[in-house]
Amino acid sequence: MAVQQAPSHLGRLVCLFAFLLLLHSGYSTFEHLSYLKAIDGHESGLPQDIVIELMASVAIFGLGIVMVADDFKEILMETEMAKQTIESLDARPSFYGFSHRGRAVFRNVSFKK
Amino acid sequence: MLLDPAIRNWVLIPIMLVMVLVGIVRHYVTVLLNGTPKKADLKSARETKALQRAAILRAHGSHLPEQAFQARKSYLSEAFEKGTYLKDPIGSNKPKGNLMSDPAYVETMMDGMKKNIMNIVPQTVIMGWINFFFSGFVLIQLPFPLTIRFKSMLQRGIETQDMDVTWVSSLSWYFLNLFGLQSVFTLILGSGHAADAMRDMQAMSTMGMGAAAGPQMGPTGQPQDMHKIFLGEKENLDLAEHEWGLDDVETRLLVKYGKKPRSVLVDKRTKALAAASASAAGASSSTPPAALAATAAARSKKARRQV
Amino acid sequence: MSGQLNPEDALYVDMFIAKNSQTMTFIRSSYSAILGLAAGILGLTNWSGFVFYFVGSAFLSTLVFLVKAKASPGTYFRSPFDVFTEGVLGGLLSYILFWTLLYGIIHVYD
Structure with a gap:
């Protein structure tokens, strides 16, 4: 249960790529707005290609982060127990010991029949 | 187009950077201050675990056959009544008045105080620093609108009456960072970091009840009377029905x-x-x-x- | 600790429930930061900003549902709707932070 999952290199690559795309579109917006200010133009929304690049980077980052994150583990106890063998759970009945707290717990019990 | 870029270079980014770094430093200082986790005290652990054992028996008794259930039930009832699991046996007189003499109790108080200090001191220092150096000018425009009532809080130090609430001062940038960086810290430092607001809220609601090392404390901070709790649990046990x-x-x-x-x-x-x-x-x-x-x-x- | 134990809890492995919740929070918080950056670059204001966040969150939820939970979230979470709702409000705060940051840097400063 304490085994680390192998890191997903493809996922990290995808995340990096999407982040670079985001940075690039951010810088393009910045340049575009400076250009508009330089020629005294009014703001009329961002050019189409920057918006498309932005949306693509967001979508690709979503894909990447889902790949990078650890897998989900099943939560039902049954599936976990199904993976255990009988040897790990209840082994070697000929080696049972009897010097345990049952001696104290069951001392005064009367078995009703 | 509306604000000087020097503000961005010398106020916006530095405040954010400082808060991130202070958060990281605070996390490591807390780790160093707390030192190695303390060894659990056998008697205190036994007390808590005995109580849990009774609760587990009541909840999952259906897994045991009748006799096993009855045997455990009678044994636990008897033990609770006689007080075999109590840390200090009933007969001994523990002076309840002077709590400072109990070293374990003092430890618990010190832990709580350390945590509080590590949270409050950096916050106060940074707030003072910002108010001293970065007051009196507009820092940034919020992209979303707020009501008029926030104006006095967010525009402290700027004496205009007509400017709309989206233009705010540095202190509000500090608050934005305070709340927004919580998840960033979780990403960088892992889930057990010292700046976690959730952990603070939990710590406040369960004061003193952490590892089994410390003595049990009730919500008012007084050590709880374990004997009464044991008797209450015994009542519950007596009422429990067995259902194979x-x-x-x-x-x-x-x-x-x-x-x-x-x-x-x-x-x-x-x-x-x-x-x-x-x-x-x-x-x-x-x-x-x-x-x-x-x-x-x-x-x-x-x-x-x-x- | 009060004696409020629910026998139904024995069906689940607590550690895995917590681990799944932690993974979900990780995914949501990193994605909220990126959404905030994108919203700031786009220059969204007021309602469109919040709408963008919830749409983006829904997109992420569907991605997680399809890729990570393999279309059966009930195996990984106690309630199948947890995939869609967990961590959304926590991500909102960091979304607002990064949204304000980028909006300020690109659209307000020179």
């Missing part, structure tokens, strides 16, 4: 594989319920019929789920 999960497992198995119709189970349930209520009406039993009906309903629900 394997009672009618043959019928359930046959129904599951279709050899017998499901109506057989339902008939058994209603018959058992009728018998139980008849016996409860006839003889005065301690469990009220409402609880009995509730257990019978839970029984049938569990059987239906397991089948």
Whole structure:
């Protein structure tokens, strides 16, 4: 249960790529707005290609982060127990010991029949 | 286009950077201050675990056969009454007044105080720094609108009346960072970092009740009277009914594989319920019929789920 | 500790429930930061900003549902709707932070 999952290199690559795309579109917006200010133009929304690049980077980052994150583990106890063998759970009945707290717990019990 | 970029370079980014770095430093300082985790005290651990044992017995008793359940129930009841699990036996006089003499209690207080200090000191220092150096000018425009009432809080130091609330001062940038960087810290430092607001809220609600190393403290901070709690748990135990999960497992198995119709189970349930209520009406039993009906309903629900 | 134990809890492995919740929070908080950056770059204001966040969150939820939970979230979470709702409000705060940051840097400063 304490085994680390192998890191997903493809996922990290995808995340990096999407982040670079985001940075690039951010810088393009910045340049575009400076250009508009330089020629005294009014703001009329961002050019189409920057918006498309932005949306693509967001979508690709979503894909990447889902790949990078650890897998989900099943939560039902049954599936976990199904993976255990009988040897790990209840082994070697000929080696049972009897010097345990049952001696104290069951001392005064009367078995009703 | 509206603000000087020097503000961005010398105020916006530095404040954010400082808060991130202070958060990281605070995390490592807390780790160093706390040192190695303390070894749990055997008697305190035994106390808490005995209580949990009784609760587990009540909740999962259906896994045990009748005799095992009864044996554990009587043993635990007797132990609670006699006080075998108490940390300080009933006979000894522990002076309740002077709590400062108990070293374990002092440890718990110190831990709580350390955590509080590590949270409050950086916050106060940074707020003072910002108010001293970065007051009196507009820092940034919020992209979303707020009501007029926030104006006095967010535009502290800027004496205009008509500017709309989206233009805010540095202090509001500090608050934005304070809340927004919580998840960033979780990403960088892992989930157990010292700046976690959730952990603070939990710590405030369960003061003193952390590892089994410290003595038990109630919500008011007074050490709880474990003997009374044990007696209360004994009452609960005495009321517990035993309900063996394997009672009618043959019928359930046959129904599951279709050899017998499901109506057989339902008939058994209603018959058992009728018998139980008849016996409860006839003889005065301690469990009220409402609880009995509730257990019978839970029984049938569990059987239906397991089948 | 009060004696409020629910026998139904024995069906689940607590550690895995917590681990799944932690993974979900990780995914949500990193994605909220990126959404905030994108919203700031786009220059969204008022309602469109919040709408963008919830749409983006829904997109992420569907991605997680399809890729990570393999279309059966009930195996990984106690309630199948947890995939869609967990961590959304926590991510909102960091979304607002990064949204304000980028909006300020690109659209307000020179």
